[in-house]
Amino acid sequence: MAGEATIVNAAARTSLWLQPHRIVLILIALALVLGAAFFMRWDWLPRYYEMGLLGIWRSLWILAVTCFLGFLLAVPLGLAQAAGPFWFSAPAKAFCTVIRGTPLLIQLWLLYYGLGSLFPQYPWIRESWMWPYLRQAWPYGVLALTLSFAGYEGEVMRGAFAGVPKGQLEAARAFGMSRWKIFRRIWLPQAIYRALPTLTGETVLQLKSTPLVATISVIDIFAVSSKVRQDTYLTYEPLLLLALIYMAITGILVFAFSRIEARIPNKIG
Amino acid sequence: MELLSPYPPGWGEALLIGLLHSLEIALGATCLGLLIGTAGAFGKLYGGPVVRDLLAVYTTVVRAVPELVLILLLYYAGTDLINQLLAALGYQLIDISGLAAGIAVLGFVQGAYSTEVIRGAILAVPQGQIEAARAYGMPPGLMLRRITLPAMLPFALPGLANLWLIATKDTALLAVVGFKELALTTRQAGGVTKAYLTFFLAAGVLYLIVSLVSNFLIGRVEARARRGMPSIKDAR
Numbered sequence: 001m002a003g004e005a006t007i008v009n010a011a012a013r014t015s016l017w018l019q020p021h022r023i024v025l026i027l028i029a030l031a032l033v034l035g036a037a038f039f040m041r042w043d044w045l046p047r048y049y050e051m052g053l054l055g056i057w058r059s060l061w062i063l064a065v066t067c068f069l070g071f072l073l074a075v076p077l078g079l080a081q082a083a084g085p086f087w088f089s090a091p092a093k094a095f096c097t098v099i100r101g102t103p104l105l106i107q108l109w110l111l112y113y114g115l116g117s118l119f120p121q122y123p124w125i126r127e128s129w130m131w132p133y134l135r136q137a138w139p140y141g142v143l144a145l146t147l148s149f150a151g152y153e154g155e156v157m158r159g160a161f162a163g164v165p166k167g168q169l170e171a172a173r174a175f176g177m178s179r180w181k182i183f184r185r186i187w188l189p190q191a192i193y194r195a196l197p198t199l200t201g202e203t204v205l206q207l208k209s210t211p212l213v214a215t216i217s218v219i220d221i222f223a224v225s226s227k228v229r230q231d232t233y234l235t236y237e238p239l240l241l242l243a244l245i246y247m248a249i250t251g252i253l254v255f256a257f258s259r260i261e262a263r264i265p266n267k268i269g
Numbered sequence: 270m271e272l273l274s275p276y277p278p279g280w281g282e283a284l285l286i287g288l289l290h291s292l293e294i295a296l297g298a299t300c301l302g303l304l305i306g307t308a309g310a311f312g313k314l315y316g317g318p319v320v321r322d323l324l325a326v327y328t329t330v331v332r333a334v335p336e337l338v339l340i341l342l343l344y345y346a347g348t349d350l351i352n353q354l355l356a357a358l359g360y361q362l363i364d365i366s367g368l369a370a371g372i373a374v375l376g377f378v379q380g381a382y383s384t385e386v387i388r389g390a391i392l393a394v395p396q397g398q399i400e401a402a403r404a405y406g407m408p409p410g411l412m413l414r415r416i417t418l419p420a421m422l423p424f425a426l427p428g429l430a431n432l433w434l435i436a437t438k439d440t441a442l443l444a445v446v447g448f449k450e451l452a453l454t455t456r457q458a459g460g461v462t463k464a465y466l467t468f469f470l471a472a473g474v475l476y477l478i479v480s481l482v483s484n485f486l487i488g489r490v491e492a493r494a495r496r497g498m499p500s501i502k503d504a505r
Contacts, residue, residue, distance in 0.1 A: 021319050101434075101480035102473045103441035105452055110473060113459060114466035208335035215445065222337065235349070239342045243334045250333040 036240065044232050048224065055221035056245065059210050062220065066142055067206055070149025071199075075188070077150060078157025092154065099151025104209055107148060112140040112216040141213035149206050156198045160191040193264050200257040204250055221245060280458040280468070287454035288475050291440040294371045294450065299436050301376025303429070306383025311413075313388050324384065331381035337442050343374040344446050367448040375439055382432055390425035391417060423495045430487040437479055451475060 080092040099107070119125050119134055133139050164187055172182040211222035225238040232238075309328070312320045331339065348365045355363065394417065402416040444453035455472040459465035 019318065022322060025319065025322055097481075098473075098477060101477040103438040103452065103476055105441040105444065106455070106469060106473050106476060109452070109456060110466070110469035113456070114469045117463070117465050204333070208337075211335045211337045222335075235345050236342070239338060239345075243330075243338050243342060246335055246338060247330065247333045 040237050041232075041234060042237060044228060044234070044237075048228050051224050051227075052221065055219060055224035056249075058218070059207075059220040059222075060249070062138075062142060062145065062210050062213065062218075063203075063207050066145035066149055067203055069142075069146045070206075071153060073146065073150035074153035074157045077154030078159075078161050078191070081154070081158040082161035096151045096154050096158075099148055100155065104144065104148050105212055105215065108141065108144040108212055108216060111144050112137060116140060137216045137218045138213070141216060141218050145206065145209060145213070148209065149202065152205070153195075153199070153202055156195050156202065157191060160195040161187065163194050164190045196257070196261055196264065200254060200261075203253055203257070207246070207249060207253065280454075280462070283454050283458060284451065284468075284471060284475065287449060287451035288479075290368070290448075291437065291450040291452075292479070293368065294375060294440045294443065294448075295433070295436040297368075297372035298375035298379050298439075299433050301372060302379025302383045302432065302436070305376065305380025306387045307418075309380060309384030310387035310391055313384065314391060328381045328384050331378055332385075336378055336439055337445060339378055340374050340442055340446060343377060344370055347373060367443075367446075370446075371440070371443045371448050371450075375436060375443070378439070379432055379436055382435075383429065386428035386432065387421065387425050390421040390428070393424040394420045423491070423498060426487070426491050426494055430483070430491070433483060433487075434480055437483070438476065441476075 077092045077096065080088040081096070084092070116134070125131060125134065168186055168190065169182060172186045177185065210220060214220055214223035214226065217223075222242065225242040228238040229235065309324050313324050316324070348370060351365060352363070355361070398416055398420055399412070402412045407415070440450050441452035443450055444456065447453070451472055455468045459468040462468070
């Protein structure tokens with residue numbers, strides 16, 4: 001019986017969604033897509049297919065690494081601002097203000113061109129094990145994107161830490177938990193639950209920041225499309241495909257986060 | 270340090286001109302975005318089903334695609350389209366200024382975000398106020414001007430202020446299409462003098478000053494728009 005009811009529900013929802021004007025709009029959209037597929041030039045696709053896949057992989061990799069590292073940095077930043085003493089909270093607040101107050105492009109160029117041009121002057125850096133990495137562009141890109149994510153997310157985590165009800169922490173203390181245990185079992189999980197909806201938005205924003213690394217010669221998917229444009233003198237086709245790829249990745253990210261959010265108990269506070 | 274002096278061997282003047290261009294674009298884009306956003310929000314709330322669906326597509330697509338890609342796409346497509354239109358109508362081709370193109374492109378992007386902000390703010394206005402205005406027999410234009418816009422302003426301001434800050438920072442992206450604003454000027458100055466660190470730090474400080482000054486002014490405006498309402502701290 002229950003199964004039947006859900007089927008009816010789903011059918012009703014579909015018919016509600018598929019109103020006549022929507023069908024017309026979908027047909028127009030289909031016509032546009034088909035027109036683009038037939039009347040535009042796509043013969044360069046097979047040649048750049050592998051390069052494109054590698055570019056997508058690199059973009060996703062940068063996204064995952066910078067979000068992970070940035071979040072790890074954001075937790076102490078948020079904690080310092082929410083509960084730390086002055087000499088902890090002031091630098092954390094200054095860091096967040098500077099990161100959020102300047103364009104990511106400037107931060108990226110500052111690190112890559114600025115720091116990158118300083119390093120070769122010192123022989124001990126050129127002889128160290130780090131030099132092969134410091135000569136490449138991607139460490140600077142990853143560093144800049146990580147710091148940026150940490151700056152924005154640190155502010156979110158500050159609000160999330162401050163928003164956990166005092167009673168929860170007092171109850172934990174009454175149970176005799178140590179401070180570290182309170183943080184690990186009560187404070188951090190509840191703060192993350194609170195921050196999760198904004199985390200989705202921040203991750204999508206971070207995805208939209210990744211093409212900036214192409215300006216410091218990291219070959220991500222954006223750089224691949226620029227190369228296609230230079231090689232074939234086509235303007236629109238690579239850019240349209242690029243926009244489509246980013247939309248698909250955004251859609252997948254939002255879907256994945258909504259699944260994670262649905263698993264979280266929603267009676268907090 | 271003498272590289273930053275405002276007189277010709279130094280690049281200070283060029284940087285300040287770049288900053289001025291950035292601010293012009295940010296201001297223009299925010300105003301255009303506000304216009305699009307207001308129209309879009311009303312379309313989304315009170316428009317017919319087709320308008321609503323089209324606006325949903327607009328806001329979703331713009332917010333899902335990186336600004337850099339959108340800027341490239343709209344910049345090329347927009348200038349191309351206008352020139353083709355002019356050619357078809359028999360006019361001479363025009364060279365669209367970078368300033369106008371930048372404002373149009375960033376304004377289009379900002380419009381999608383402000384649509385959502387303003388839509389949320391209008392929804393936050395107590396329904397009774399709008400109903401009362403209708404009951405008085407106000408035509409829609411008067412109601413918009415006297416009731417809806419002023420009443421939604423305190424709810425919209427934090428989001429719009431955020432958008433202004435994003436706009437000032439997004440102007441840096443126009444460096445990629447070759448518009449000479451602060452970021453590109455800085456990069457050129459660094460390239461000529463090889464003092465990259467100095468110049469990028471200087472540009473960072475300029476952007477930071479813009480952000481901090483805006484934050485201060487926005488705080489004042491917000492306090493004024495919220496006058497007579499309970500403070501956010503009390504509401505919690």
